[in-house]
Amino acid sequence: MDISIRITDRVGVTHDISAPTDMAMNLMEVVRAYELAPEGTIGVCGGMAMCASCQCYVLSNHELPTMQDDEEAMLAEAFFVKDNSRLGCQIQMTTDMEGLEVELAPAD
Template sequence: MEKTDVNIKIIDREGVAHNVAAPIDMAMNLMEVVRSYELAPEGTIGICGGMAMCASCQCYVLSKTELPEMEDDEEAMLSEAFYVKDSSRLGCQIQMTLDMEGLEVELAPES
């Protein structure tokens, strides 16, 4: 049977770790996975709808998972966001694919 989920770990803003099965057959990104599992209060994540126009879905990548290259708009948004670290990425820019198996992220504090 074809694999339709990847197992990822998301640490919420309270520091609680959640192991979730993220569907890879629904073209979801990490921000949408966080929303669908309600790991961040409504209205505090994905405010721009996943257009890399806000940093509400910023997260810190903890695993060595190979992620897609950062696009210019994501880089520009992170350059003006709060609480940015070297491992920061925007969750809306990380698509759920087979390659994301084992991904571990921590949600950045709400700015």
């Protein structure tokens, strides 16, 4: 089943896209699949929460998975962090994420 999510890219363009929930994809992989950020600027570590290149701001009021220590540590060192910052690689595409709205944080 696909869900509808809204992603605002780094130049301020909003994209309404369908994301599959049956492929174990995370938000960072969806952004890459739709090429919403230039290659090499997102998911640099491959989704291991070891860089902050997929940082995003969660705009909708979704119940997200609890932040793990490695994600918290990365965001503590990242630039442009806000209260609603999360790493896209840590947000799995599940049916619970229907209607998710995020904005990609600026690249370094």
